[in-house]
Amino acid sequence: MQDTRSALDEVEEHEPIQSVDENTLGESPKNATRQPVVDRLMTVHPALKYLGFSLLMAYHYLMWFCPSSFFKTDLLAASVTVAWLWNLVGTAFFMIVAVVLLGRKRHLSDYPWVMRIVTVLLIVATALLLYGAPITSSSYVIYIFSFIAGGLEGLMWILWGESLTRARANFSVVHIGTTFGATVLVVMVVSLFVPADFSPLFVMLLAALSGVFLYAHKKIPTTYPVLLPRDTVKPTFSSVLAVCSVGCFTGVACYYLVAIVPWEHFAVGEHIFVIGVVTGALLILLVSGLSVLFKAKASMFKLFPYYLVFAIVGLTLFQSHESLYPLAFVVGLSVSSLLEISLIMYFGTLMRRGFFAPALAVTFSVASIRIGIALGNCLGLFYERHADIAQFAVTPTTLIFICVLAFVLVPVGKLEPRFIALTTAPVAPSQIDTICSQIIAEFKLSEREGQILKLIARGNTVNSIANKLVISPHTVNTHIRHIYDKVGIHKRGELLEYINMKKEEQV
Incomplete structure (x- = not known):
């Protein structure tokens, strides 16, 4: 009888689907000249994988922070300000509903028509919103368009999360930070030179380009990571809820x-919003550049406490003197943009490891910060419209924010080791049986398949397993194929990675 190869290599009868990991990008395929331009762009450098995703982020910032984005309407007209709040609520609402309807195993991109429909409707809703503001006499019509546009943007976020997960995106600070920062910076600077009447078209173009890149991602032949068993994921919820709560409160x-x-008293007027967004983009570029320069492995949690410190600084500047108002404004706006992209990086890492389905992970990150932004803006508007209350309430409110942010700084700092242990530390031998038992229960493996799974986890070869269980190697291979089919993997390396809870070197 032919010798059985070690480590189960011989049972890989399923041809693994090609993965487009970031570590392999940058090597142009031989037939690159025959590929569409968008497809070729994504093979040039790993960071370009996030270009379409960054365009969607730039779309949001340009629409709500560019002074000329609304056709012949002031950016901070009362109707536009309220419409922005409805847009934020629409994003969170649509995403939460989608997560509930999809459940744990289904994906929005499983339905081929959704991607095209969502992109087209987002462009149409954006056009109706930006060009309809000066035309309609009813503010409620604008609010409805804004709510729908926000909801469609939320669905685009889910589609992008699913797409990047399939493409094995690492969500590293260097790659996603560089692309996000450069894209937002270029878009906001270019918007300053776009004629006011054409600014809404520029916003619509960004949504369209994001859809084009999303469609190009769809053609990448990869699969979703297999979700970890529910019992394995449960311990992570405390950290996730802590991150979402702190992120939401900081957004507030x-x-x-x-x-x-x-x-309105600033010399630059409404352009202070552009300055705030550009400052955020420059800061994330600075972090990415320093990470490359010093070859540092910057994690989201190394940055998170600094965001809280900067938020405290911004609130302190506001409380100090009127001359510092512009700086306080820029700090507040830039920190919120940094916080949003950092939450996406954090949850992107978890969904890549299989802790959460992409739709749920993206909803956690985007909805939590958007809800915080909406609540904070509502509170500020309430004080703005009730001057009698604001006279005695603004200072105590500001001090409360400063005290709470300072209070949570220490707990947030302690979250970093937990996050690193969650995603990079190897599984202890004492945990292997527990994890295998959770996999057996999750995927309903038979008693014999469960025995073989535990032996695989301990590094046994096919022959070794056959000798221990007193069965033939052929029978062992048959059981292994059944395990592969039930868990949804294709080879030994994927199975061992799955048992190790998809932990790997941090990037």
């Missing part, structure tokens, strides 16, 4: 600051 604090500062 930052946009309370943005809304309460009297921007």
Whole structure:
């Protein structure tokens, strides 16, 4: 009888689907000249994988922070300000509903028509919103368009999360930070030179380009990571809820600051919003550049406490003197943009490891910060429209924000080791049986398949397993094929990675 190869290599009868990992990008395929331009772009450098995703982020910032984005309408007209709040609520609402309807195993991109429909409807809703503001006499019509546009943007976020997960995106600070920062910076600077009447078209173009890149991602022949068993994921929820809560509260604090500062007295007027967004883009580029320069492995949690410190600084500047209002405004707006992209990086890492389905992970990251932004803006607007209350309430409110952010700084700092242990530390031998038992229960493996799974986890070869269980190697291979089919993997390396909870070197 032919010798059985070690480590189960001989049972890989399923041809693994090609993975487009970031570590392999940058090597141009031989037939690259025959590929569409968008497809070729994504093979040039790993960071370009996030270009379409960054365009969607730039779309949001340009629409709501560029002074000329609304056709013949002031950016901070009362109707536009309220419409923005409806847009934020629409994004969170649509994403939450989608997560509930999809459940744990289904994906929005499983339905081929969704991607095209969502992109087209987002462009149409954006056009109706930006060009309809000066035409319609009813503000409620604008609010409806804004709510729908926000919801469609939320669905695009889910589609992008699923696409990047399939493409094995690492969500590293260097790659996603560089692309996000450069894209937002270029878009905001270019918007300053676009004629006002054409600014809405520029916003619509960004949504269209994001859809084009999304469609190009769809053609990448990869699969989703297999989700970890529910019992394995449960311990992560405390950390996830802590991150979402702190992110949401920081968003409240930052946009309370943005809304309460009297921007109309600034020399640059509404362009202070552009300055704030550009500052955020420059800061994330700075972090990415320093990570490359010093070859540092910057994690999201190494940055997170600094965001809280900067938020405290912004609130302190506002409380100090009127001359510092512009700086406080810029700090608040830039920190919120940094926080949003950092939350996406954090949850992107978890969904890549199989802890959460992409739709749920993206919803956690985007919805939590958007809800915080909406709440903070509502509080600031309330004080702005009730001057009698604001006279005695603004200072105590600002001090409360400062104290709470300072109080949570220490717990947030302690989250970093937990996150690193969650995603990079190897599984202890004592945990292997527990994890295997959770996999057996999750995928309903038979008693014999469960025995073989535990032996595989301990490094046994096919022959070794056959000798221990007193069965033939052929029978062992048959059981292994059944395990592969039930768990949804294709080879030994994937199975061992799965048992190790998809932990790997941090990037």
